Amino acid sequence: MDWTWFHKFGSPPHVYRLAGTLTPWFAWPAGILIIAALYGGLVLAPPDYQQGDGFRIIYVHAPSAWLSTMVYAVMASAAAVGLIWRMKVAHAVAASCAGVGASFTAASLVTGMLWGEPMWGTWWVWDPRLVAQLVLLFLFLGYIGLRSAIDDLGRADRASAVLAIVGVVNLPIIRYSVEWWNSIHQTPSVMKMDRPSMPMDMLAPLLMMLLGFTLFFVAVLLVRLRAEVLRRERGAAWVKEVVS
Amino acid sequence: MIGAALAVLARDLRLALRRPGQVLQPLAFFAVVTVLFPLGYTPELDKLRQIAPGVLWVAALLASLLSLESLFREDAQDGTLEQILLAGQPLAALALAKTAAHWLLTGLPLTLMAPMLGIALGVPASAMPGILSSLALGTVTLSLVGAVGAALTLGVRRGGVLLGLLTLPLTVPTLVFGARATELAIAGEGPSGALYLLAALAVLAVTLAPLAVAAALRIGSE
Amino acid sequence: MFAGLRFAVSAGLCLQVVGDNGAGKTTLLRTLAGLLEPDEGEVRWNGQRVETRSLEFQREFVYLGHQPPLKDDLTGRENLRFGLALRGTAPAGDAGRAIDAALAEVGATALGDRLVRSLSTGQRRRIALAALRLTAARIWLLDEPVTNLDAAGQAVVASMVASQLDAGGIVVAATHQDLGLAPARCPQLVLGRRA
Numbered sequence: 199m200d201w202t203w204f205h206k207f208g209s210p211p212h213v214y215r216l217a218g219t220l221t222p223w224f225a226w227p228a229g230i231l232i233i234a235a236l237y238g239g240l241v242l243a244p245p246d247y248q249q250g251d252g253f254r255i256i257y258v259h260a261p262s263a264w265l266s267t268m269v270y271a272v273m274a275s276a277a278a279v280g281l282i283w284r285m286k287v288a289h290a291v292a293a294s295c296a297g298v299g300a301s302f303t304a305a306s307l308v309t310g311m312l313w314g315e316p317m318w319g320t321w322w323v324w325d326p327r328l329v330a331q332l333v334l335l336f337l338f339l340g341y342i343g344l345r346s347a348i349d350d351l352g353r354a355d356r357a358s359a360v361l362a363i364v365g366v367v368n369l370p371i372i373r374y375s376v377e378w379w380n381s382i383h384q385t386p387s388v389m390k391m392d393r394p395s396m397p398m399d400m401l402a403p404l405l406m407m408l409l410g411f412t413l414f415f416v417a418v419l420l421v422r423l424r425a426e427v428l429r430r431e432r433g434a435a436w437v438k439e440v441v442s
Numbered sequence: 443m444i445g446a447a448l449a450v451l452a453r454d455l456r457l458a459l460r461r462p463g464q465v466l467q468p469l470a471f472f473a474v475v476t477v478l479f480p481l482g483y484t485p486e487l488d489k490l491r492q493i494a495p496g497v498l499w500v501a502a503l504l505a506s507l508l509s510l511e512s513l514f515r516e517d518a519q520d521g522t523l524e525q526i527l528l529a530g531q532p533l534a535a536l537a538l539a540k541t542a543a544h545w546l547l548t549g550l551p552l553t554l555m556a557p558m559l560g561i562a563l564g565v566p567a568s569a570m571p572g573i574l575s576s577l578a579l580g581t582v583t584l585s586l587v588g589a590v591g592a593a594l595t596l597g598v599r600r601g602g603v604l605l606g607l608l609t610l611p612l613t614v615p616t617l618v619f620g621a622r623a624t625e626l627a628i629a630g631e632g633p634s635g636a637l638y639l640l641a642a643l644a645v646l647a648v649t650l651a652p653l654a655v656a657a658a659l660r661i662g663s664e
Numbered sequence: 665m666f667a668g669l670r671f672a673v674s675a676g677l678c679l680q681v682v683g684d685n686g687a688g689k690t691t692l693l694r695t696l697a698g699l700l701e702p703d704e705g706e707v708r709w710n711g712q713r714v715e716t717r718s719l720e721f722q723r724e725f726v727y728l729g730h731q732p733p734l735k736d737d738l739t740g741r742e743n744l745r746f747g748l749a750l751r752g753t754a755p756a757g758d759a760g761r762a763i764d765a766a767l768a769e770v771g772a773t774a775l776g777d778r779l780v781r782s783l784s785t786g787q788r789r790r791i792a793l794a795a796l797r798l799t800a801a802r803i804w805l806l807d808e809p810v811t812n813l814d815a816a817g818q819a820v821v822a823s824m825v826a827s828q829l830d831a832g833g834i835v836v837a838a839t840h841q842d843l844g845l846a847p848a849r850c851p852q853l854v855l856g857r858r859a
Contacts, residue, residue, distance in 0.1 A: 449749030
């Protein structure tokens, strides 16, 4: 048992209960927003003048890609807090992020490939965004691998925290190098989402989806955090009470 | 502090001289991997010249990675790593000294060997200065980034595979800029733009990586 | 591992840590050395917390684990020279002479120029003791210092510990063997039993 947690930022049971209380406040709006955005994106929005209905995958692809980076940033920030202020609950947050982040990254890769097939006629093109997402997936997998390879929880927390911080420093450099590499080799890219001309009936569902995915991430993070706290505190008296 | 760092550097170089086989292994690996490409692809020098940048850089990357696994492991096993941690010296400086020794024993010889292997891949002599300078700069970053991975995987089961998974994604920028510099050098164009980027990476790595290595070593020796 | 431990050691005193295997003797020494952080509680030296120790402060401590921290492919003398340079210890006068004196004190003069690889476990321990003598540290943290040593080697440890205490140092040693000190100078700390 570690009591520094108590001294500093509230007890594990407190975190457990707080996360439980907060979960519905994120889960319900996330569900409503995502359903509304799906209706708006798949039914109400007109087909794209170039891509037809194929563009509609953007409503899953773009939020996944956006969240994959955001989750890495959240994970690295939580890891840094855990490392610097020795806050165990922050390490638990970082640990809970990794799987979600890897899933979002994988989702963005798969949807990117699905999008690519009708556009380029092939499942994989060395598009800089896809390559960057692939490297990000490896970073997540490395983080998960390091965590699972170290038996001692405290060591695993701190070593993986160092890795997450190293990764977050490198991420912009990797992105830049991949863009630079692409500018030389001139691969085709249709995944430009910075078109200023996107009409409002296409854009509004996308923004709703971004917000919906973000809230969904927070809800999932809270649920996973509860599980993580229980796992770490197994054997403690309060866990036995909660479980029974 | 400088005395202690130099002592670490000198010690690692002396140890390497007493066991030259360990120094030669990554170099032989570099040569073998490079030689496999003509056998697996084509002996035509015109075609090999086109893939030479990628082959040289990926082979150098893997050779460097291979030698990193033992960077801290032996010191951890014989207990001298603990003495280094407890020496009352800035640990980042000592970590930088160990990494410098690794570069002198791996990165530098790999760089010096590259022209020979380049010839086997049909690279013209005029490209050699560009290849030498790009590898010299790039291997500095590889040693430092790899040292972070080696420190993090210290004492971990099947650390070698994990070391690759942790380190290789972080070496993407070095690979991109290094291979591009080599490509430009082979094409007879000035590689200086890519070399500047490699130099910037090396400076960043020299500044930040030792701090991460020091933190990882402290965690790993708990 | 252990909890509810509270003790203080003053200058000129030794603390002998005893306890069953797995009671946490090594963990305690590594915590005192600063290699491990206590889950709870703290270590203080002259009122300063060990966790926040400065570099100068760190040099007051030396930790000798049960394995002699030596490089197999260096000679004893090279190992000692590295130890001096690593800690930045400037011995009075010539470094070579200081190393000779330390080797003579532990009875290992003849071993100094041999590769550590060729030495027996007990001989390695003697070289490690010479390295200990060469540090200017005031606090010695010794894990099983007399294991693998013959009677003469054990006497060397006892006299080194005594002279360190005479010079106002502190020795914390995890060992079951008698260090040949008066009980008043070397109280015992028993781990693993509720007092």
